[in-house]
Amino acid sequence: DAGVTQSPTHLIKTRGQQVTLRCSPKSGHDTVSWYQQALGQGPQFIFQYYEEEERQRGNFPDRFSGHQFPNYSSELNVNALLLGDSALYLCASSLGGFYSNQPQHFGDGTRLSIL
Amino acid sequence: AQSVTQPDIHITVSEGASLELRCNYSYGATPYLFWYVQSPGQGLQLLLKYFSGDTLVQGIKGFEAEFKRSQSSFNLRKPSVHWSDAAEYFCAVGPISGNTPLVFGKGTRLSVIA
Numbered sequence: 001d002a003g004v005t006q007s008p009t010h011l012i013k014t015r016g017q018q019v020t021l022r023c024s025p026k027s028g029h030d031t032v033s034w035y036q037q038a039l040g041q042g043p044q045f046i047f048q049y050y051e052e053e054e055r056q057r058g059n060f061p062d063r064f065s066g067h068q069f070p071n072y073s074s075e076l077n078v079n080a081l082l083l084g085d086s087a088l089y090l091c092a093s094s095l096g097g098f099y100s101n102q103p104q105h106f107g108d109g110t111r112l113s114i115l
Numbered sequence: 116a117q118s119v120t121q122p123d124i125h126i127t128v129s130e131g132a133s134l135e136l137r138c139n140y141s142y143g144a145t146p147y148l149f150w151y152v153q154s155p156g157q158g159l160q161l162l163l164k165y166f167s168g169d170t171l172v173q174g175i176k177g178f179e180a181e182f183k184r185s186q187s188s189f190n191l192r193k194p195s196v197h198w199s200d201a202a203e204y205f206c207a208v209g210p211i212s213g214n215t216p217l218v219f220g221k222g223t224r225l226s227v228i229a
Contacts, residue, residue: 004158033217042119042205042219043159056216090158092217101147101166101209104217106158 004107021076025093032074035090050097086114117142121220136191138206147209148189154202201227
């Protein structure tokens with residue numbers, strides 16, 4: 001039973017560029033959440049996708065956008081990259097949407113470095 | 116707004132010693148509470164969760180946590196630490212009303228010495 005998989009594992013970009021990160025949820029899960037984890041900090045919620053729609057959003061600018069596909073996989077897009085966007089980006093999947101009490105299962109993350 | 120406080124940034128324990136990691140939360144009602152562990156370069160693994168019922172919950176890898184409503188705490192414990200337990204531990208508060216996302220503390224780094 002495959003868990004949450006994220007790609008790529010590492011990425012280096014320069015300021016002003018755009019990046020796309022990908023996530024495949026755990027088998028049977030239909031909800032994907034994205035988190036940003038800066039060095040030495042806990043993860044911070046970016047947004048959640050359920051039924052191919054953004055259902056809830058954290059305190060992140062519009063430069064951060066996403067998408068969920070019919071097979072429940074998801075992408076996180078970040079435009080106009082800033083140095084402060086350097087972080088570990090974690091994808092978490094769960095079942096049943098935002099109102100569900102099912103725990104979230106996390107992938108190993110994508111380490112994004114901005115030069 | 117809900118918040119989670121983990122007062123200890125870094126804890127060092129000897130292998131075989133007991134462990135307690137502290138977690139305090141701020142929320143208007145009983146939240147869903149979680150403990151996750153993160154090994155270097157890896158994602159988060161769920162250790163245990165509390166939704167309701169028995170306030171002492173058992174998790175994986177020999178960990179347990181106790182919910183104390185009067186103290187707004189959800190401390191993580193293990194009776195005997197193994198060297199492989201060295202990692203970063205995060206306490207988190209989950210949504211119960213649908214209006215709040217999963218909120219994490221800043222984490223406690225656990226080092227284990229021989």
